[in-house]
Amino acid sequence: MRIGVFICHCGSNIGGTVDCAKVAALAATFPDVVYATDPMYTCAEPGQAAIEEAIKNYQLDGVVVASCSPRMHEPTFRRTVERAGLNRYMFEMANIREHVSWIGKDIEANTNKAAELVKMAVAKLRNNKALHAASFDVNKKVLVIGGGVAGIQAALDCAEGGIPVVLVEREATIGGKMAKLDKTFPTVDCSACILGPKMVDVAQSPNITTYAYSEIESISGYVGNFTVTIRKKTTYVDWSKCTGCGACTEKCPSKKTPDAFNEVTGLTTAITIAFPQAIPKKAVINAQHCKKLLTGKCGVCAKTCPTGAINYEMKDELVTETVGAIVAATGYDLVDWTQYEQYGGGRYPDVITSLQYERLLSASGPTGGHIVRPSDGKEPKNVVFIQCVGSRDRSIGRPYCSGFCCMYTAKQAVLTKDHMPDSQSYVFYMDIRANGKLYDEFQRRAVEEYGTEYIRGRVSKIYPDGKGHLIVKGADTLLGQAVEVEADLVVLAVGVEAAKGAARLAEKLRISYDSYGFFMESHVKLKPVETNTAGVYLAGVCQGVKDIPASVAQGSAAAAKVLSLFSKDKLQSDPQISQVDIKRCIACGKCVQTCPFGAIELFDFRGQQKARVIETVCQGCGLCTATCPQGAIQLAHFTDNQILAEVDALCQC
C-alpha cells in the first residue's frame, strides 16, 4: 500500500504548539508511508489540490490528514480523495487540534502525541477497504411537529416548494403562542392580523394535511423513509361533520370551564372552539367539565348540533403516515413561576403572567381588550412589570436568558398606556436586552414617550397591604436604596422552558436535548437547523429562545433544508454498518435485543436460524458488535482488525 500523510498547521492553531514538520518527518518512517508533508491550511483550496496532486504523483492508494476534528472536515477530505480517484473510505483523519494543540502547551509532548495519533491512523488505513454506498428512494413528504409560527412557516415553504406536508399540532388549533398575543414588538402590529392569513394559507394549501389535537405516538425508520404513528386525541366531535358554526358552544350549560386558550384568565364552556380564527375551526369537548361525560346527563350539544357531529363514544385514533424528513417545531412553555413564594406562589389573583396579560390586552380576549384586575374587575392604575421571573436565576436551575421578555415587557408597557392613558407602568429589570433590528429604539420609546418608570433591581417580595393594593418591594440598584411601589396589578415576565413533553418527543425522534429540554442542533454556529439525526430539522423556540422574526427565519431555513434533501431522487446509505458473519452466528439473539434501532432480525437460512442486519435501518452505532459473544458481527470501517491495528500501533510507540 502507498500512503500519503498531511500534517496540517491550521495556521498557528496547530503549528503554534506542535512541531508539524517533525511529525511529518516521523510519519515518513511509518510502514507504507511514501509521502509526508506539512501544509499550512490543508482544507483550503490549494491544500486540497496538493492532496490530489500527491495522489497522482506518488500513486497513493490511501491518505491520512492530521488536522481538526473529523466532525469538521472528514466529509471535505473524503470528497478530495474521491476527486483524485480513490474510494472515500481509503482516508483516515487524526485529530491533532482539539485533541492535542488546543489542550496542551508543551510542544515536545504535543509533537510526540500528534505523531502517535498519526501512527494509529496509518495503521488503521493499512487495514481499510473500499466501501460502496447503496442508494435508496426518498419519500418526498415531510412531517412538521408543532403548529406555532415556526412550524407554520416551515409547512408553508415546503408546500410552496411542491412537497406534501403532514402538520401535527397537539392543541385544537394551530398558531401556538403567537395566536395568543395581542400586538407584537417592535412595530406593534396586531398579532392575529399577521398570523391569521398564514394560518388560513395552511388550511387552504392542497399540499398540507393538518392533524390538530394530535400527538406523535412513535417514529421509526431513517432519513428518506420514516414511518410515523400519530395519535388523534379524542375530541368527542366528528370533525368531518363539524362546520365550526359554534351553536353547541352557545348552548352548553357547563359555563365554568377554565379557558385554556385565554390562559385561564376567563371561563368558557365545556365544548369550545379555541378562538374565532382557529384553524381548523372545529369544536372539542373538555371531558373534565362535560356534564354528559361526567354524569351521563345533558347531551345538549348533541341535540343542538345541526350536522350531528357530536359523538360521546369517540376514542383516540391512531393513523400512520410515511415521510422522508421531519421538522420539529414544538416551541416552548412558561416556567412554573408559582415556586416563587416571595411573589405569592400563585395565591394573589392580581399577580399574573405576561401571557395572561396578552389575553387581557387582546380585543378577542375574555375582557374584550379592557385591562381589569382579576380580583375585582376594576381598571388598574399602577401596573408593575417584573422581568426575569424564572430566567437568569440559578437558585431555581434556570440560569439562561429567555431572550424576548425585555422586549415584550416594553411592548406591554406601551400598550398599557395606550389602553389607559392615566395609568403608570413600572418595570423592574436586571438589564435590558434589546439587540434586534429596531429593538433598542422601541424600548427607548417606552421610556421616553410613554413615561414608563424603569427600576433596575430585583423584587424581593410582593404582598397585599390589606387595603386592596399589592406592595412590590425591591432594590433600586442604581440609586442604591430599597423601593416600594404600590401596585394594582403585577405582571410577571415569566421565563421560557422547553415545551412540556419535549424530552419524550426528542427520544422518539432520536435527537439530543439539553438539560432544559431544548433540542440540540448539530453545531451551535454552523448547523443551527440540523440535528445529529439525518433528516430531522429544528425550527423555532424548541431549539432555543428566539422571537417571532427569528422563529420564522428558522422555519424557512428548515424548509430549505428539506427541499434540498428532496432535490435528490435517491439518497446514499452510509456503508459504515454492521454485517453478520453467518458462519459464526449461533442465533443467540443477543444483538436483536441490544440494537436500539431494531436493525437486526433473525431469519431462516437453509433450515437454520441466523441473524441479519437490515441495511437501511442500521445506524452503525456498533453496540451489537460489542454484544455478540461469537464475534460474528463486524462494523464496516471499524472492524476488530482495524481497531486492534490502531491499538498495536499505539503500544509500539
Place this chain on the structure above:
Amino acid sequence: MSIVYYPGCSAAGTSSDYEKSTQAVCDALGMSFTPLPDWNCCGSTPAHATSTELSAALSVRNLDIAAKMGAEKVATPCPSCLSNLRLAKKRMEKPEFRARVDELLDEASSAELPQTYSVMQLIYEKYGSEFVAHRVQRPLKGLKVACYYGCLMSRPADIMADFGHPENPQVMESLLRACGAEVVEFPLKTECCGASHGIPERQLTANLSGKILETAQNMGIDALVAACPLCQMNLDLRQKQAGKAMGKEFALPVFYYTQMMGMAFGIKLSALGLNKLVVSPEPVLKKWQAALKEGVCE
C-alpha cells in the same frame, strides 16, 4: 443521650417569658431536654459582624460540650442562635477554617459536632400537629392570628433546607391551627423586623417593624405570633416607635407561639409569662375566654 438544650442569652434576660413558655409547652408534650452545662453566648450579631472565626469559636464551644456529652441534637428556641450554631457547624467542614477556630479555642474541637434545631421544628417533627391537637384542652377559639417567623428562622435557604420553603414556611401555622386558632397567611412572615439595628439606627428598625405591624393590623387579626426574642421585642416593646414611623397607632399584641400553645394546652397563664408582654394581651385573652364560654353554653 438525645437532645441537649441551648437557651441562648435572651432566655436568661429579655425573653424570660419565651423561655418559661417553651419549657412549659415542652413539658406538657413530654419532650425532655438535657440542659447544656457551662454554655456561653453564641456571639450573636456583634461576633459575626467582627469575625467569622470568632463567631464560630463561640458557637463551636457550645456544640463541642454537647458533642462530648454524646448529644445527637441541640435544641434552641432562638432563631439567631440557631443560625449561628448551624453556620458554625457547616463552616467547620472546611479543614482550614476548623484549624483557625481550634486555635482560638486553644484545643481541637470534636470531629463530629451535633446539628442544631429550633424547638419549633423539633415539636413539629417529633409530635406533629395531630398529636398537638390531641393535647389541646382550651382551643384558641375565636382568635384570628398571623404567624411571623422573622428573617432567620427559615434562612439562609441552604442551611435551613429542612424547614420548608424559605419564603413561605408553614410549621408555626400548622401548630397554631392544631391549637384551634384561625391563622391567616401572613405575606410578611419572613421579612426583617430591623433586628439589632434598633440600637444603632432606631429609625430603620421602626420603619421595618412598622411595615410589618401595619400590614398585620390591616389584615384584621387579634394578635401577631412570633418565634424570635429580638423580633418580639422590636414588634412589642418598640410598637410605639414603629407607630410613629408609620404615622399610625398600633395596638397589636405580639405573643410567642409557645405562649399561645401553652394557653391552648390549659397551662396556667402565669406560667407562660404573659405579664411580660408590653402591648396588653388582655383584649385577646378576653375574646378567647368569651369564645370558650360560649362554646360551653352551646
